[in-house]
Amino acid sequence: MDVTLGIIGGSGLYELPGLQGEWETIESPWGEPSDQVLRGTLDGTRMVFLPRHGRGHGLDPTGINYRANIDVMKRAGVTDLVSLSACGSLREDLPPGMFVIVDQFIDRTFARPKSFFGNGCVAHVSMAHPVSRDLGDRVEAAAKVVGVPVRRGGTYLAMEGPQFSSLAESQLYRAWGADVIGMTNMPEAKLAREAEIAYATVAMVTDFDSWHPEHGEVDIMSIIATMTQNADAARNLVATLAAATPPTREPCSTGSDMALETAIITTPEARDPALLAKLDAVAGRVLSRS
Numbered sequence: 208m209d210v211t212l213g214i215i216g217g218s219g220l221y222e223l224p225g226l227q228g229e230w231e232t233i234e235s236p237w238g239e240p241s242d243q244v245l246r247g248t249l250d251g252t253r254m255v256f257l258p259r260h261g262r263g264h265g266l267d268p269t270g271i272n273y274r275a276n277i278d279v280m281k282r283a284g285v286t287d288l289v290s291l292s293a294c295g296s297l298r299e300d301l302p303p304g305m306f307v308i309v310d311q312f313i314d315r316t317f318a319r320p321k322s323f324f325g326n327g328c329v330a331h332v333s334m335a336h337p338v339s340r341d342l343g344d345r346v347e348a349a350a351k352v353v354g355v356p357v358r359r360g361g362t363y364l365a366m367e368g369p370q371f372s373s374l375a376e377s378q379l380y381r382a383w384g385a386d387v388i389g390m391t392n393m394p395e396a397k398l399a400r401e402a403e404i405a406y407a408t409v410a411m412v413t414d415f416d417s418w419h420p421e422h423g424e425v426d427i428m429s430i431i432a433t434m435t436q437n438a439d440a441a442r443n444l445v446a447t448l449a450a451a452t453p454p455t456r457e458p459c460s461t462g463s464d465m466a467l468e469t470a471i472i473t474t475p476e477a478r479d480p481a482l483l484a485k486l487d488a489v490a491g492r493v494l495s496r497s
């Protein structure tokens with residue numbers, strides 16, 4: 208399939224220097240995305256960039272319209288989506304500056320719509336392997352070329368926020384085996400899966416959350432200072448990834464391109480035409496044949 212690389216930029220990543228293109232408005236039936244998208248090419252690779260919190264960081268993690276964001280990425284033709292995210296560390300051996308290519312999630316968010324589907328068209332996709340192994344391979348290779356400290360694999364605990372965790376919560380998440388913590392990658396990863404977009408996350412450690420006896424409480428000023436350093440490396444990583452991205456690729460080995468293949472359980476007669484109309488982009492591949 209033809210590849211279009213999408214990048215969702217998190218805290219501190221509101222533009223992508225080097226991406227030659229235009230900011231474009233893409234309408235979505237799911238409401239307002241975080242911002243316009245910057246669509247163009249970088250080193251010959253078709254790319255679409257969206258700042259998750261909007262330019263100016265006006266949106267908090269709960270207020271982001273994740274469905275509209277993923278829907279506009281799908282409408283823009285994105286096949287491979289990389290999330291760049293600030294995160295806290297829940298492990299001694301993942302210090303600030305470390306980039307973690309996450310492969311699992313624990314979803315503790317509770318105040319966000321989490322699916323494109325629902326009454327009138329019910330679907331249950333597998334989240335056993337929520338990220339694309341192949342895209343993760345390419346991201347890992349790019350990180351190694353850039354020379355950032357990188358860890359392949361890790362569990363990202365998604366919390367609601369916007370407050371940071373209490374000491375007791377931070378200790379609980381460590382006991383669960385979570386490696387990093389953030390506020391945004393859920394339901395983003397679930398929605399990317401539903402939209403059949405290969406997804407990978409680069410979780411860039413900015414702090415030790417609340418558990419570490421030798422590091423004080425998390426504070427936003429020190430997070431931003433570390434994030435500013437991480438952001439330069441993240442932009443280099445994206446440029447390297449773009450240069451190494453092939454124009455076409457094989458089907459994703461973790462099934463990202465086919466996640467809806469057998470997921471929709473509602474019979475064609477019982478489907479709600481209004482919901483089907485909203486699903487035109489994310490589920491068009493499977494809905495058009497029944």
Ligand SMILES: CSC[C@H]1O[C@H](OP(=O)(O)O)[C@H](O)[C@@H]1O
Pocket residue numbers: 216217218219259260268291292293294368388389390391392430
């Ligand atoms: C600025 S610290 C808290 C904020 O940063 C992370 O967002 P993102 O994943 O978009 O980089 C974290 O999840 C919080 O939303």
Ligand SMILES: Nc1ncnc2[nH]cnc12
Pocket residue numbers: 293294295296366371372388389390413414415416417425430
């Ligand atoms: N400690 C933390 N908890 C949640 N989100 C974060 N983003 C950056 N650091 C974080």
